[in-house]
Amino acid sequence: MADILTSKDKDYAQWYNDLVIKADLAENSAVRGSMVIKPYGFAIWEKMRDDLDRRFKETGHLNAYFPLFIPKSFLSKEAAHVEGFAKECAVVTHYRLKNDPNGKGVIVDPDAKLEEELIVRPTSETIIWDTYRKWIQSYRDLPLLINQWANVVRWEMRTRLFLRTSEFLWQEGHTAHATKEEAIAEAEQMLEVYADFLESILAVPVLKGVKSESERFAGAVETYCVEALMQDGKALQAGTSHFLGQNFAKAFDVKFATKEGTNEYVWATSWGVSTRLMGALIMSHSDNNGLVLPPKVAPYQVVIIPIYRKDEEFDRVDAAAKEIMADLRKAGISVHYDNRDTYKPGWKFNQYELKGVPVRLAIGPRDLENKQVEMARRDTLQKSPVPMEGLAEHISSTLEDIQNSLLERAKKRTSDATYEVNTWEEFTDAIANRGGFVKAHWDGTPETEKIIKDKTKATIRCIELDAPEEQGTCILTGKPSNRRVVFAKAY
């Protein structure tokens, strides 16, 4: 396999890119910065999406769909939002093409210029709050708990598959509440939903915290986040949940009549995760042989590969494989049976390792005689014979074990790379040479934060929700600090 992917140790970024392409997850398209999500990659995303969607619905949210385009003037309505955010956008200026009178092909029709330009949504707070003004009149209309699955565009100059692309897929929740407390509780609830999803489904452990002021979402009063640590020691922001205060309600004049008869601005949250989660998944578990998938997001959990030389052998092996497939499916296990005669077993072994299928079963004539199959675990790459008798139960418990082991492994890796430093020398050495989540004291000012970032490329990933109070002095300025914050270089 060594020649399929660049080795992680040699060049982690190149390994990642190789893996995404070779495992058929995604590829670059003819449109700069936009990717094609290939069927295998999309099947993993669908698993994530369906699980998240179920969680959103269980917590009372409904899906809806808002326009792709946002009138340019909307972006200016919330001051912080436009200042901090909405600049690198795709702008629609015309609505018609016509045949080129000077030759072949089409040109933009200059007569079809829009009066007001339309922005391809980079996020939908503005168009949604413009709509909520019509939906919310009274306390009886609250809370309004809505989610949207959509594509968004943020123009990016340097793109990386799944991690940073101009167009990406995501969900964005947008809720409206009668009280501040309720809105904060919602933002915190959704952070918990994300954290639990990441740990229990993607087997990715996370830190939960809030962003410093300068890392906050533009327009938010508080940005909650889940941060995960990748294998190379860099952090990845896996999801954010924002308490927006009354900022968007004021910008779009959304008020409600209270039970008591007064008129108040509505309180808001928004929260989202994106196809970036694919990056978090890949860089948490995978190895030099390719992707390693937790069973709960694997498009198929088991692949069966028949081993045979002669037609007669194939017939017997094929019959047994189909029986096993039926048994496993009955037990709720998803199975792919690859009986193509156009590829050799060795090639298939490599392919499914590359694609991270949690369990591989190989069956040949000798296995049939011994009433067993050969099972290979993707996480450990260990092979072992397993009796046909009770196979489905064995595989079920193996899948459970893989899911748990991946989380434990990632937890250990993360905690091994999470540590405290107390001086500037320790800090710069840690960031430059060791990586990981570096807990250090900070004086709480954006100025200090910026100097640290400029000098080391490390940013404050979060102020952990459960960070204990601890007196200390800022690593840069020596000023007093009440708690440590988490620094890291980040994706």
Add this chain to the structure above:
Amino acid sequence: MADILTSKDKDYAQWYNDLVIKADLAENSAVRGSMVIKPYGFAIWEKMRDDLDRRFKETGHLNAYFPLFIPKSFLSKEAAHVEGFAKECAVVTHYRLKNDPNGKGVIVDPDAKLEEELIVRPTSETIIWDTYRKWIQSYRDLPLLINQWANVVRWEMRTRLFLRTSEFLWQEGHTAHATKEEAIAEAEQMLEVYADFLESILAVPVLKGVKSESERFAGAVETYCVEALMQDGKALQAGTSHFLGQNFAKAFDVKFATKEGTNEYVWATSWGVSTRLMGALIMSHSDNNGLVLPPKVAPYQVVIIPIYRKDEEFDRVDAAAKEIMADLRKAGISVHYDNRDTYKPGWKFNQYELKGVPVRLAIGPRDLENKQVEMARRDTLQKSPVPMEGLAEHISSTLEDIQNSLLERAKKRTSDATYEVNTWEEFTDAIANRGGFVKAHWDGTPETEKIIKDKTKATIRCIELDAPEEQGTCILTGKPSNRRVVFAKAY
């Protein structure tokens, strides 16, 4: 209820628009031509999408995701495609905004002009076939069976909610095959998938046929379609499936090595249905009280409404309602229990009629005494007492009956409005005064088709797949014809 919706008889178009808005299905947005799909409307669309998605997967298709943007030059590559199709498009010309130096707000940054404009996809044949060139080398890569759920934009000057909007949601299947026969079989298979979905899930009967040359999709060799008849006698194209020949393979140079070692162009299909199906659903079953939903696409099949005056009454009714809800859910029935004390029962009755909930159960203290509930069927508006004993079974069979009745009713309505005419006088009278599917002889030329359209606004909806051979003469020219075709005014 008479004052909530405009009456169908008075103004069908206004009734439709009233219904879409009042039943909380969709509304116009601040962006001209783009709608907001509201949670209740989106929940119906999700039911449709999930059922279709299951059917696509069962027939071997995989989902993927391709870019929203298409380089302008791609649209010129397939001659018929650009000629017939890709003109009314949203065009992205810039990728950045900046603060207006002369005042407030943002302006388009003139320095951020794209070298080549990007078109917001009106359909994805071009970008997908540009990708398929990289994915297809050998017969082993075929067939390639891919579907995408996406938003698309076709600039529309006159829009109507769900029926014609600038942005809409759809699925587009794009498949590649080694042989012509296989591609045609795929296009026909997907037409059957659509027809079965429409009849068995939406309770909308359809004609299956092919389009005349002038109604074909731009770039297609043959366009198959399913056509449904709305309550006002106008036809609605509910879905199309195109056999594309080798047109896109040639335009994007997609060849494959055959088993025999030759190099051949690939054969293609594409097929799609959109949020337009919501329009077909509404205009097939609904009445002056609002939406009528087939149980298979109802966000909830049953609504329970408690009837009470005093708190003590509420407690007893509430307990019984919750027990019933649990029983019904156990039987696989989706239930909404509306115990809000902020609205009166009469208001709720109207609301759920407006929203088309198939079965309404009302429970009051007297019902408790009599061990019964009051059941109202949305399709017939009939009310009847039903014993608590065996309620879940009774409701299950009622839901099945509603599903079947709606289809039968729509079938009868369609067949009553489908008839043959033989002369120009009969034809013009039929189109002008009776509506419906009008079967008539046509000489087969685009010229005649165009004259008929210009004079009567009727178009050839389809040439039915099972149309019997029958000698006749064209209603306009008197020239010979071998079979009748179906004319109608259409949405």
